[in-house]
Amino acid sequence: MTNNKQVEILLVEDNPGDVRLTMEALKEGKLLNRVSLAEDGVEALAFLHQEGKYAGRPRPDLILLDLNLPKKDGREVLAEIKEDPELRHIPVVVLTTSTAEHDVLKTYDLHANCYINKPVDFEQFLKVVKSVGDFWFSVVILPCGKTR
Amino acid sequence: MREPEKQMGNAKPKRFMLSSTVNYVLHLLPAGGSLPEDVWRKRHRFLLTLTWVHVAIIALVGLVFGYRWDLSFAAWFTDGTVLHTIGESLPVALFAGMAAYSGASRAFRATAVGFGLMSASAILVHLSGGYIELHFHFFVMIAFLALYQDWIPYLLAIVYVAIHHGVIGVLWPEAVFNHAAAFNAPWTWAGIHAFFVLWASVASVIAWRFNETAFARTKLILESAGDGIYGLDEKGKVTFINPAAIKMLGLDGGKIVGKPMEQIVHHTRKDGAAFPAGGSPILTTLGDGVSHQGTEELFLRMDCTSIPVDYLSTPIFERGELIGAVVSFRDVTERQQAEHALADKARELARSNTELEQFAYVASHDLQEPLRMVSSYTQLLARRYKGKLGSDADEFIGYAVDGATRMQTLIQDLLAYSRVGTKGRDFESTDCEGLLDLVLGDLKVAIKESGAVVTHDPLPTVTADGTQLGQLLQNLIGNAIKFRNQEPPLVHVSSKRNGKEWILSVRDNGIGIDPQYAERIFVIFQRLHKREEYQGTGIGLAVCKKIVERHGGRIWVESNSDKGATFYFTLPAQS
Numbered sequence: 001m002t003n004n005k006q007v008e009i010l011l012v013e014d015n016p017g018d019v020r021l022t023m024e025a026l027k028e029g030k031l032l033n034r035v036s037l038a039e040d041g042v043e044a045l046a047f048l049h050q051e052g053k054y055a056g057r058p059r060p061d062l063i064l065l066d067l068n069l070p071k072k073d074g075r076e077v078l079a080e081i082k083e084d085p086e087l088r089h090i091p092v093v094v095l096t097t098s099t100a101e102h103d104v105l106k107t108y109d110l111h112a113n114c115y116i117n118k119p120v121d122f123e124q125f126l127k128v129v130k131s132v133g134d135f136w137f138s139v140v141i142l143p144c145g146k147t148r
Numbered sequence: 149m150r151e152p153e154k155q156m157g158n159a160k161p162k163r164f165m166l167s168s169t170v171n172y173v174l175h176l177l178p179a180g181g182s183l184p185e186d187v188w189r190k191r192h193r194f195l196l197t198l199t200w201v202h203v204a205i206i207a208l209v210g211l212v213f214g215y216r217w218d219l220s221f222a223a224w225f226t227d228g229t230v231l232h233t234i235g236e237s238l239p240v241a242l243f244a245g246m247a248a249y250s251g252a253s254r255a256f257r258a259t260a261v262g263f264g265l266m267s268a269s270a271i272l273v274h275l276s277g278g279y280i281e282l283h284f285h286f287f288v289m290i291a292f293l294a295l296y297q298d299w300i301p302y303l304l305a306i307v308y309v310a311i312h313h314g315v316i317g318v319l320w321p322e323a324v325f326n327h328a329a330a331f332n333a334p335w336t337w338a339g340i341h342a343f344f345v346l347w348a349s350v351a352s353v354i355a356w357r358f359n360e361t362a363f364a365r366t367k368l369i370l371e372s373a374g375d376g377i378y379g380l381d382e383k384g385k386v387t388f389i390n391p392a393a394i395k396m397l398g399l400d401g402g403k404i405v406g407k408p409m410e411q412i413v414h415h416t417r418k419d420g421a422a423f424p425a426g427g428s429p430i431l432t433t434l435g436d437g438v439s440h441q442g443t444e445e446l447f448l449r450m451d452c453t454s455i456p457v458d459y460l461s462t463p464i465f466e467r468g469e470l471i472g473a474v475v476s477f478r479d480v481t482e483r484q485q486a487e488h489a490l491a492d493k494a495r496e497l498a499r500s501n502t503e504l505e506q507f508a509y510v511a512s513h514d515l516q517e518p519l520r521m522v523s524s525y526t527q528l529l530a531r532r533y534k535g536k537l538g539s540d541a542d543e544f545i546g547y548a549v550d551g552a553t554r555m556q557t558l559i560q561d562l563l564a565y566s567r568v569g570t571k572g573r574d575f576e577s578t579d580c581e582g583l584l585d586l587v588l589g590d591l592k593v594a595i596k597e598s599g600a601v602v603t604h605d606p607l608p609t610v611t612a613d614g615t616q617l618g619q620l621l622q623n624l625i626g627n628a629i630k631f632r633n634q635e636p637p638l639v640h641v642s643s644k645r646n647g648k649e650w651i652l653s654v655r656d657n658g659i660g661i662d663p664q665y666a667e668r669i670f671v672i673f674q675r676l677h678k679r680e681e682y683q684g685t686g687i688g689l690a691v692c693k694k695i696v697e698r699h700g701g702r703i704w705v706e707s708n709s710d711k712g713a714t715f716y717f718t719l720p721a722q723s
Binding site: 017018021024028118121122123125 | 520521523524525527528531553556
């Protein structure tokens with residue numbers, strides 16, 4: 001995988017402030033990518049299963065998942081992804097403000113690939129997003145999705 | 149009005165002396181009414197029997213000693229005949245008959261017995277032919293009369309002896325006296341006889357008084373005791389009961405003594421459940437001869453209400469034999485109510501504390517979300533537009549970023565503070581020395597930068613939340629390094645055993661604390677210095693205090709400005 005390949009990212013986040021902030025951080029991180037947005041858990045799963053209006057959309061290379069979501073929360077979404085043989089290879093980075101221990105343990109139990117606390121400081125957030133990008137797209141060798 | 153007052157004033161000392169002397173003498177004299185009716189009756193029955201025995205003995209003297217059978221009228225008055233001795237028994241029988249009359253007062257009946265016994269003595273002296281040894285009989289009878297605990301029979305007995313000896317001494321001197329001096333002056337010698345009888349009486353009265361005083365004191369103690377006290381015999385029947393017990397049990401005070409205990413008080417367990425038949429621990433004492441006590445068990449009163457009581461049932465032994473028990477009890481209604489009220493308050497307080505902690509936790513946790521937006525976007529603004537919007541905008545953005553950052557620190561501190569209560573771990577055996585090593589590892593950078601030297605005495609193993617105890621030590625040592633003078637900090641951690649607790653201390657050579665602020669520094673967000681001088685939100689010591697209090701200890705500081713400070717805290721020692 002090369003650095004100038006377009007990377008498909010699915011951002012599952014309901015708070016527009018956070019959506020924009022993540023976008024800005026990805027932009028400043030100069031990661032070549034295309035970000036799709038799902039605003040709740042149901043939408044996220046529809047996107048991943050390419051159902052309805054999402055028919056024909058590509059499978060993402062990385063999922064950035066917020067835990068507290070309307071309709072279906074992040075934990076359920078994570079569980080469904082990891083149970084689905086088609087989807088389970090996609091790395092999921094859980095992004096949340098919750099540092100509660102049981103949340104962390106629960107998400108690792110559900111095979112989250114990484115758990116990241118959203119920093120209050122933008123500079124730090126920038127670093128985090130950049131390092132996530134670097135890690136998943138430069139360091140780790142991902143299995144090639146069936147779609148590609 | 150003035151005149152009598154004046155007179156009274158003059159007469160007072162004299163009258164006082166006279167009345168007090170009279171009072172004193174009267175006080176010394178036994179009053180016949182002091183004996184309980186049943187006791188008096190028992191004693192009277194005994195003394196009356198004794199009198200009848202004398203009637204029989206005197207009447208039988210003639211038969212036993214083989215006196216003359218002479219049935220003439222003159223024989224009644226002739227010594228040495230059977231009829232005479234029978235006749236001599238009649239006056240004693242008369243007195244005994246009077247004493248047996250139950251309609252008469254106690255004093256009358258007791259006096260009749262006294263006359264009967266005195267007469268019996270005089271007659272026995274007479275029948276013996278005036279043997280001096282038979283006089284001893286008087287004194288034995290006088291001693292018996294003491295059983296009445298009354299002065300009237302004594303007084304009348306003395307008068308009786310004086311008059312009887314005087315009259316008989318004049319009529320038939322040989323009948324009562326046996327020497328010439330008495331034959332010539334019967335009244336003088338009657339007086340002498342009465343005088344000795346008087347002193348025998350006085351001696352009896354004195355002996356009885358001592359007895360009664362001791363008895364009265366015991367009674368006074370029983371009657372004025374606030375606790376209910378009652379006695380039981382070996383069969384569980386009430387032998388005495390004090391007024392406090394009567395009042396607490398709602399009894400009418402009538403016939404209680406002699407009843408089985410179950411009839412005056414029904415004793416149940418704390419929850420109102422009955423003991424198995426005869427299984428009340430109070431009655432168990434009568435079986436096993438061991439003290440039994442109970443707390444907050446119930447005594448059912450006569451009016452069917454019940455009172456919670458603490459009681460103690462103590463066995464009584466006489467010559468090694470169990471003869472009963474004394475039960476003392478106390479109504480603990482008020483104590484119980486106070487305890488319940490206190491427990492309610494404590495529960496309420498604990499609940500409100502928990503709620504407050506939950507609130508602080510949730511509030512500070514949820515506050516982070518919007519704060520993240522504020523601080524992130526002001527930072528984004530600063531990145532993108534610094535130097536493009538003019539110097540005012542840069543300054544404003546600077547303050548906004550600074551404010552958001554500070555608020556973030558405050559919220560995190562508040563979270564840390566509330567976590568002491570909500571996220572504490574269980575207490576475990578924790579080695580303070582090992583913990584200190586870990587803490588010093590965490591503080592490595594601060595220690596190196598400041599050139600601090602941290603020393604310590606041997607430290608104990610305590611029961612604590614290790615994480616929190618570590619945080620406590622870290623905060624205290626961190627402070628000791630932070631608030632330093634020009635010279636490198638010297639920090640010393642030591643411990644001392646104080647009874648059931650350990651006192652640990654952290655001493656430094658820093659800037660110290662003005663004693664007037666010794667309390668204030670432990671209050672959350674209280675600071676003594678400007679932010680530019682020493683960093684911090686004022687949370688560290690508040691967290692320390694909360695940790696120590698969660699462990700059931702205390703924390704305080706001893707210090708003078710410029711002379712360093714020593715922080716002390718206590719932890720319960722392991723049992």
